[in-house]
Amino acid sequence: MHIPDGFLSAPVYAAGYAVSGAVCAVAIVRANRRLGEREVPLLGMTAAFVFAAQMLNFPVAGGTSGHFLGATLAAVLLGPLNACLVMATVLLIQCLGFADGGLTALGANLFNMGIVGAIGGWLLFRALKAILPKSRWGFLAAAAAASWTAVVAASAICAVELAWSGTSPLQVALPAMAGVHALIGVGEALITTAVLSTVLAVRPDLVSAWERNGDCGLRSADCGMKEARS
Amino acid sequence: MRRKIWGFVLGGLLVSFLLAAFVSPFASKAPDGLERISADKGFAEKGEGGSAWRFPLMPDYKIPGVRSESVGTALAGIAGTLLVFAVAFGVGKLMSRRRAADSEPVGQK
Numbered sequence: 001m002h003i004p005d006g007f008l009s010a011p012v013y014a015a016g017y018a019v020s021g022a023v024c025a026v027a028i029v030r031a032n033r034r035l036g037e038r039e040v041p042l043l044g045m046t047a048a049f050v051f052a053a054q055m056l057n058f059p060v061a062g063g064t065s066g067h068f069l070g071a072t073l074a075a076v077l078l079g080p081l082n083a084c085l086v087m088a089t090v091l092l093i094q095c096l097g098f099a100d101g102g103l104t105a106l107g108a109n110l111f112n113m114g115i116v117g118a119i120g121g122w123l124l125f126r127a128l129k130a131i132l133p134k135s136r137w138g139f140l141a142a143a144a145a146a147s148w149t150a151v152v153a154a155s156a157i158c159a160v161e162l163a164w165s166g167t168s169p170l171q172v173a174l175p176a177m178a179g180v181h182a183l184i185g186v187g188e189a190l191i192t193t194a195v196l197s198t199v200l201a202v203r204p205d206l207v208s209a210w211e212r213n214g215d216c217g218l219r220s221a222d223c224g225m226k227e228a229r230s
Numbered sequence: 231m232r233r234k235i236w237g238f239v240l241g242g243l244l245v246s247f248l249l250a251a252f253v254s255p256f257a258s259k260a261p262d263g264l265e266r267i268s269a270d271k272g273f274a275e276k277g278e279g280g281s282a283w284r285f286p287l288m289p290d291y292k293i294p295g296v297r298s299e300s301v302g303t304a305l306a307g308i309a310g311t312l313l314v315f316a317v318a319f320g321v322g323k324l325m326s327r328r329r330a331a332d333s334e335p336v337g338q339k
Contacts, residue, residue, distance in 0.1 A: 001262065001263060001264045002262075002264070003264065004277035004281065005277065005279070005280070005281045005282045006276045006277045006278070006279045007268070007273070007276055007277055028325070031322070031325045031326075032325045035322060035325050035326045036326065037326050038235055039322070039326070040319060040322035040323055040326050041235055041236060041239040041319065042235070042238075042239060043318050043319065043322040044239070044314075044315045044316075044318040044319030044322060045238075045239045045242040045243055045246070045315065046242075046318075047314045047315060047317075047318035048242075048243055048246045048311045048312075048314050048315035048318070049242055049243075049245065049246045049249075050314075051246070051250075051310055051311055051314040052246040052247070052249040052250040052254070052307060052310075052311045053246075053249060055249070055250060055254040055257060055291060055303075055307050055310075056249060056253055056254060056257045057257040057258040057259075057260070057262060058257070058258055059258040059260055060263075062266075063260050063261075063266070064260055064261060064262070064263060064266040065257075065258035065259075065260040065261065065262050065263075066262055066263055067257075067262065085318070085321070085322075086318060089314055089317050089318045089321065090314055092317075093310060093313055093314050093317060094310075095283065096283055096285075096286065097286055097287050097288055097310060097313065098286055098287075098288050098289065098290065098291050098306070098310060099281060099283070099286035099289040099290060100290075100291070102277075102281055102282060102283075103281065103282040103283040104282050155263065155264075158264065162273075167273050167276055168267075168268075168271050168273050172271055173267065173271065176267045176270070176271065177263065177264070177267060180263040180266065180267065181263055184263055202238065202241075203238050206235075206238060
């Protein structure tokens, strides 16, 4: 879903940069104040995993492929604002190093594939976790539903950006994008739950949303991984 | 505690490198959702006007000069995974160091 140069009009990519830049600024300020020593290697590892997993396009219907995005997974592991930093790193390097996603569209791409899943997906995950049974299955089901929704929402927002840019009318782009990404989102949900259940089995103390047991809001004192306890 | 964190992190990195090196050459070559729709709905050519950034080291996850596409993708995947880890870790280190160096008390709010 990486938008190349040329698809978006100047006002749309400027808006993408403005919104994503503001969110990144908040995430950086917060990390400057609160990022614990112990979280840094986990931040790097999560970013590396997201990059590698995004390379693995899987086939969906009709000669089309899709790939993992990982923003909701990163938010469940690290907290939403740390997840924004992870996604910004991945998308910046994909854009500058690998010509994956246009430089003009980088802000919009970070919003669609990063911030929507990291913040929107995480808020939905929190809401679902609160109503589902307080168990491993409830936790994983909430993550699956949130990550699927984040992918479909990202594709719908991408369609709105294309329509706003005059590239493709909304009534054409929206059903097409949401339709194929409803399938791609199934892959996203499967990978997200597979990774989360593995980490929960090995090191549940490193899953921020599990460890905090639901009381971690965007404005709370510590949304990231546990502070150093050594 | 630090060693235990690093054991987990090294395990996660190993999985990432294995995916990038040995699974990425088998990834689907079909166009992704947006590419496919841009072709089907007739706006793909809007993206063919050249890219704004002219210096990608490994465009399209290939290494210029490496003849085998699989080897190129694997090497690009390893390089990218390493680069992403290094940047995220380095930026994280800078931010946590600044915080550690900050003499003002933190964590009041």
